[in-house]
Amino acid sequence: MSLNTSWTIEQRYRRLEDISQSERESMTLSRQQDTSFPCYHIAPSFGLLNDPNGLCYFNGEHHIFYQWTPVGPVHGMKYWYHLSTKDFIHFTDHGIGLHPDEDYDSHGVYSGGALVEGDRVLLFFTGNKRDENWNRVPTQCFATMFLNNEIKKNGIIIENEHYTEHFRDPKVWKKDDVYFMVVGAQTQNEKGSMALYESENLLTWQHKGPIKTKYTDLGYMWECPDFFELDGQAVMLFSPQGVQSSDPYDFKNIYSVAYLVGDRLNLSTIELEGHHDILQPDYGFDFYAPQTYLDGSGRRILIAWVGLPDIDTPSVKYQWAGMLSIPRELTLEDGFLIQKPLTELQSLRKEEVVFSQTHKIENGSFLVQLDIEDKEFELELSNLKGERIVFSATRGEFQLDRSEMSHLYAEKFGTVRKAPRLINNQLLEMYVDNSVIEIFINDGKHTMTSRFFIDNLENISIKGIEYAKLFYMDRIDGLYSSLKEN
Incomplete structure (x- = not known):
């Protein structure tokens, strides 16, 4: 209900x-x-x-x-x-x-x-x-x-x-x-x-x-x-x-x-x-x-x-x-x-990490940059149980699959979303923040914005591309002061 x-x-x-x-x-x-x-x-x-x-x-x-x-x-x-x-x-x-x-x-x-x-x-x-x-x-x-x-x-x-x-x-x-x-x-x-x-x-x-x-x-x-x-x-x-x-x-x-x-x-x-x-x-x-x-x-x-x-x-x-x-x-x-x-968000970036295959993440708030060129690829966010979401691409389309998350919801509307791939060579940016992912594709002509829920998020891994860049992101501040949060 x-x-x-x-x-x-x-x-x-x-x-x-x-x-x-x-x-x-x-x-x-x-x-x-x-x-x-x-x-x-x-x-x-x-x-x-x-x-x-x-x-x-x-x-x-x-x-x-x-x-x-x-x-x-x-x-x-x-x-x-x-x-x-x-x-x-x-x-x-x-x-x-x-x-x-x-x-x-x-x-x-x-x-x-x-x-x-x-x-x-x-x-x-x-x-x-x-x-x-x-x-x-x-x-x-x-x-x-x-x-x-x-x-x-x-x-x-x-x-x-x-x-x-x-x-x-x-x-x-x-x-x-x-x-x-x-x-x-x-x-x-x-x-x-x-x-x-x-x-x-x-x-x-x-x-x-x-x-x-x-x-x-x-x-x-x-x-x-x-x-x-x-x-x-x-x-x-x-x-x-x-x-x-x-x-x-x-x-x-x-x-x-x-x-x-x-x-x-x-x-x-x-x-x-x-x-x-x-x-x-x-x-x-x-x-x-x-x-x-x-x-x-x-x-x-x-x-x-x-x-x-x-x-x-x-x-x-x-x-x-x-x-x-x-x-x-x-x-x-x-x-x-x-x-x-917005360019202002670059001030939230902390150290740059370059990784190939699999990287153990320190926390769930980060930016990933992928230079995909004319390639098919797959990127996975997962925990040690194998619960995961997968973002992938063929030469014709992108796909975001959250069918194996820790906590499924709204399944009646599907667990996979797709988008056309309009450009072969492009730099993708993925903003991940614990339970939200915002992916900028097709040089900004489209985005894929989604919630996801994986308990104890542990790893990020890539297939089909040699390496990716990751920047951990700082916290914004000043919120909740009027509500006297402890």
Whole structure:
């Protein structure tokens, strides 16, 4: 039984103030016992972390919010938790940024984005409310964050008049003194869409309609929409639900992520003109709800949730679930979104180890670099029992196999993921952090992001290539201070 269904509504929708200090300490202590907890990925002290929210560069820092359910590792009452950093190594923990403390967000502050305007940040979010019959009443709302990081809610700006109750996750940008918002939506005929709104004053918004593409029947809901311009083209990034494919690579998870690259968004016809076929940025088991933003140097940065809705990982028994991906810089090349780890992460690298065949690892947080040239190969992470995950490649495709882990889960969605091999000679980077692996393949055209669970991880071994480079990774710091972790 899924943890998400074994909890009662009353249990899941308890507020933070209803959780005793002893309960918080007990959950924190349980999480501290978990050797699968990451060192250089953002994860919760306890409870559930899911979507990244409100990403922005403001007042000399990167600001990262994420959805947090403090009652336990389950979807329930959602808060926005707030961190900031100048270098992605040292973080300031600001604690909860947005509380579900108004009537319109009485059942959770749901996901959304940020827009920097001078000496303030506008934080857009979905207010989640349930009526007496447990019908959802979603509204799009906003708050203002000031230079001292104080946040003030401004209330509802868009009520739901055109879509089903699935109407959430606003993302806003400004162009020529006009504000535009996309919202993830389900049309009245239960089709997923990215709804567009327009405003000149932030308070009055005009519904323009779903953005038109050639994909008129792609799932029943598009969550976490993002629209941005990159290298002179227009990009729609979203997380469609209810999509399956007979293709060996695409849409194999319970929910996946997709994007469209077009020439421009025509604001008169509300059409993404000249767009290519739909693509996926990631072919792993656990990549969802990515959000992007521009930093002070003009880089387009992406951060995603390493997790999926309706999937429980083995970490739930330690009272935590979910983490954020490492930050990735985006560029466009030949219609593909290219993802590269931010250069700041190089500061986490410690000594370099060059090995062939098998290397006994000192700890589970490291980076592996493989120069695969025009070869087939296999890389294995294992323990002394032979429990393992295997990443391999033929000349035509990559494969990640986690069928022999210590702790299997979500087997109904398969234990193997594949991705096309588009380039023969390439340098692969694999970021491993105790129970997560992020693999950058095809020169960044794709990634494979996945959780894995191997007790007492002991060895890394390679076949088909002469050697590999390994860098142990340092720990990021500054997290959990507002929760008074021991």
